[in-house]
Amino acid sequence: MEASTARRVGSSLAIVIWLLALGVVALGLRRWMPPLASEHGAGIDAMIRFSMSAVGSLILIGHCVLGYFLWRFSRQDKISFRLAGHHLERRWSLVAALLMAAIAEGGVLTLGLPVWAKVYDTEAPSNALPIEVTTEQFAWNVRYAGPDGVFGRTSPKLITLDNPLGVDAQDPAGKDDVIDLNVIRAEVNRAVKIRLRSKDVLHSFFLPNLRVKQDSVPGMTIEFWFVPNKTGTFELACAELCGLGHYEMRGLLVVLTTEEFQKWLQEKKNG
Amino acid sequence: MGEMSRAVHEPPTFLRRYVFSTDHKVIGIQYLITAMFMAIAGGGLVALMRMQLAWPGTKWAWLGRIFPDGMESGVMKPEFYLSLMTMHGTIMVFFVVSLGLLGGFGNFLIPLQIGARDMAFPVLNMLSYWTIVPACLVMLGSFWVEGGAAAAGWTAYPPLSAVRTALPGSQWGQTLWILGMALFIASFTMGGLNYVTTIFDQRTKGMSMMRMPLTIWTMFIASAIGLLAFPPLLAAAVLLLFDRHGGTSFFLPSGLYFGNQLLPNSGGTPLLWQHLFWFLGHPEVYVLILPALGITLDLLPVFTRKPLFGYRLTVYCLYAIAALSMIVWGHHMYVSGMSPYVGEFFAIGTLAITVPSTIIGVNMIASLWGGTLRFPTPMLFVIGAIVFFGTGGFGGIFLGNATSDIQLHDTYFVVGHFHLMIGGVTLMAMFAGVYYWFPKMFGRMMSERLGKVHFWLTFPAFYAIFLAMHYQGLAGMPRRYYAFDKYEYLQWLQGSHLHVSLAAFLLFGAQFLFLYNFFRSVFRGRKAADNPWNAATLEWSSPTPAPHGNWGEHLPEVHRWPYDYSVPGATGDCTPQTTPASVAPVTF
Missing domain, CATH: 2.60.40.420 (Cupredoxins -  blue copper proteins)
Known part of the structure; x- marks a missing residue:
């Protein structure tokens, strides 16, 4: 009885979470930002577009994985994996840390701060x-x-x-x-x-x-x-x-x- | 001997037992119920705001009778909207989430989960609660003073908050806001000192730091950063009080011109307040979210019947987040006029927080791997908290990045982001916690059926509301607007205000289901077993509900970490922390 309830709830959660991810991505593909009308704005838009794509992918992957886990592990009566060794834990954390560092810090260092510096640290043209x-x-x-x-x-x-x-x-x-x-x-x-x-x-x-x-x-x-x-x-x-x-x-x-x-x-x- | 006498001497009178109690459990429940009451108030305020945004300028005659000033003849005034918004933010951040998570769960759980009879300073604990009561009354009462409640935003930026003629809410409402915050900070400081001391000093035999459940770890770290960050805000609030009533100019420069009058102030700067406010304000969001993450992480093993993934790394990540949280406040000020060079430092520092946060998020999801998942109501909210932490957290990548923040700062993107995080993750975790520890508190179970309905209404509505706000923010929709009908570029979003409002009403309404369930179950709920969830942490080794002094004659002794589920060779799939290594192997 308990097991069949778990299966039902796990599947429902998984489906809702997958649909939410699709909703996020579908909405994200629409054009939201007001039409651009400045020179430096292209750099800001590029930064935002980069984050939108990276974050959109991560949300999609994250929701898919979470939904899959909920789907799959609500269907078993005995645990199939118990405790990860330190090595395994560190490896997964390292993957997550590197990926996030590349997206967040990589984004701001390569796409973000150069635009920021151009906007704030350079003198206006003399004919301004x-x-x-x-x-x-x-x-x-x-x-x-x-x-x-x-x-x-x-x-x-x-x-x-x-x-x-x-x-x-x-x-x-x-x-x-x-x-x-x-x-x-x-x-x-x-x-x-x-x-x-x-x-x-x-x-x-x-x-x-x-x-x-x-x-x-x-x-x-x-x-x-x-x-x-x-x-x-x-x-x-x-x-x-x-x-x-x-x-x-x-x-x-x-x-x-x-x-x-x-x-x-x-x-x-x-x- | 001393231990034993404390265990049996329950306070004799009703007043000492339930009102002016020094028992951490009673104080925890007092905090929790106060937070629930304040949440109804804070939610009611936002329901009024969403009515205005969905149907701007509509006449609500019945509301005009309730708020004769703010909604004269039934139409909401802009200044009343700003009061609602300011007090919604203040109440929810400080008087609901801080109160519920730290005051409520902190008090209730810390002694029970570390094996102590009570807090280190029980009287201080009582004092901390009875300091928060007047703070709540002052905040709520401020709606009825001349000019209405404070209206300069929960951030209270001067000069708007400092000059009494700048805004109706900046008359007496703002002064009461300062008083209420001062009381709140005094109370938080008493509580925080108590938590840190208790966790350091009162752990039972065998409860080493690395055997503490993550709820306790997060309470410990949150209290520590709160203790470091709140005093500067108190100092700033006192300076603001002087500026308002003492003629000083800490935040006021020369040349201010209000209502055809040049003010005599000179020498101050409004940016000083912003620095002081956010020096608290940013750590504060971690004060709120860390305990929520702790509860989420702690409940996962119970409902997957296997240990948590990455306990040790999670602790290190919590430390990293806490340390970083103290040096990134400037990301709220990228376009404030602060030096742009400093902005670069804050951007790099802020985005560094994504690394430990991601590790914690991955640990949560990985903890599901291989488990036998069961979904009583607490677990549903745990999953909700994980989803919000993921989706909400990603918003930080946009806002922590100074370059994209130029466009997104002070838009609804920010509103969506922080609501998913310090509104959503915390709310989900608090609900999970209430459903989960309710039997420990009252000896009865909450209704599962109502709990499930509550989740299936709350989770999608919450997600929809605050996800939509991210997109409104991308479209450049500024926050703190009484109406959006003055701008052409925002016209195409009109429909979305209605949708968001309808979802918000649904969300608000669904919470009454929870309240009904809570108060009904206190008296009519099914009797709970001593360990109804079959959980390994220490609080379930005491009788349910826990008596005064928590354990009988002897305090429990701890032999293992809190997540020994499905230990090979053990009887049953749960090995409590009190089980000696001779009975079942210790696996961590």
Whole structure:
């Protein structure tokens, strides 16, 4: 009686576990990530694809083996193997350890960290477009340095409702700055160098299509750069809890052609 | 003589026996039931969240009557959603899983499995429980103060948590959160010291460290890393309290601008909190998952009738995980603004943890090889824990890797990952443990039929919910969002919120089956035999349920490791740890 129950339950568990593995893999084969629109993003996608394939295979193998063991060993009334010797234990552990080290550490060392280093440890190209983004509950203040490439001085003491960044009107460097709200405009295939600041709490500058994410931290100015390589409008999401409007702190990145971008900048300055 | 008198003198009054008890078994059960009560609260909070995500902005008039502030006229406010989310996380991590696994099983099992009459410090043990009760009340009560419960996430990142005008929940709710956490940490420290001391000092004759069941090993290691990691969080919480109420600037830099006002703070940095929080926070997940793995590993031999595969290596791997867990906290901060060079170190360190973890996982599966598998309810949950440990663990390969974390950080991928691990593995192990040790606790068996239904509802629902979240995260869906209707790139996922919510309601509902089974079986369950599972570990050598002092006149003597099943030449397929080598050969 007990034995037949064990057989039934073991088989059911095995089948469910096999089906789960198939579900994981079937879902994993679908395209989930938003369409890519940046140069460095290809490296991040390659890293994720590598992990998806490796982990997908391991999940498939793991579930198959577990299911098979449940199937097979729920069918016997006497044990067929008792205690492994130290040698056998060590050998199996070594196989597991080496495989995992190769996948996890191998992946991060060969595919991951080179991309990481390129994103964070290299200087932006000299023609990069400097844009300052200052976050606040629940908006993105965008400022372009203008032709001189220098941002005008700001001070929190000067912040008013009309001057949300606290721009110092006395500073000549600020004369040609262009200020905008919630929309960042950039040129396709030209690096954008973001200077990220925050007025109040933590926020996070997340461009899902461009594989860019960076927290903004009050008291810090964080610089990073990326190259948008597709024209179009991409959504900018806040990815660090910032208060009750966190879910609607939406911005846009509009990637224009060079002509369109220059035209817009000109219009903005004249207007 | 002293031993004997302790064994017979049971406390005379009801109050000393069941309420202010110093008996580790009573305290363990108190912890367990408290954790179950808190789990209903934590689950209820998430049920409300999932209602909002499945049907955003819907009017629930009856809920408006229960929460007149948070759901005024029945529609959930964003700030209330954030309170629900924050308190769900806090309650589940600290007040359900920590309480259930370490407080509940730790207290109940440590003396019984090492052959001690009680904990090393029984009064401290009682104090530890009675410190956690006010902590629970403070946490739950914070929903009813002005501004509602804390809402800055269970991570409580400043400035959101430090500036009282930043968020409604950052008024009194956050202060109470700090108070509740301080009480919790005080209680955990008392418990942890007690566990480590008891395991070092109170083992019975013959119970060498390498003869301890893995449950005890994992409790020991988890307590040790908890003792090292919790004090920094307490220090950080006190600093946060000063920032909030004392005008200090530990976490607050100059230039903060809130509500048309420049704050006077200067000199601090929000990143300091993140470092202090995760210096606890990462070891904490191992504090939770290691005992769950210990229980899983310990139950495997019982239901396969053969020894565990790789006991010794598992112990070494536990040490390796514990050591590594203390130096990888920065993987929560890859995009926080921390130096990217440090990120490289944390990525390599974090992924090193996959190696000992994989060995433990392989040992679990290999332990099934050649056994005679039987599936009473505890074994079903053991298999569930193994599956979640495998599937959930693999998510760590994506998140520990700084490069893929750029995209996946703070998305639902993270939510899916940690729920499978410190939600799923722990929950499965706790259920396995309750079904398994219930007879030891109450002298009765839980209903097998209800237990099986409970498993077959819980396991697939849990898997479906948190697997789906991994894919939502790959699609770039940020976590901690009150609604997902503002972003075009997330529109195509709308249907999945409903599916996840329905599975979540099923999961939540199924747990009432468990509660019914538990409380009914305390009084009406079938009477249990002394050793109902025919198990070899020491706790089953005492009468069931175990009396005050656990053993009669003499403490048991241990002659072998805890997994001597199907010993060749022995009578029966189970050779208890108390069987001398002259009766049956020792095989390890």
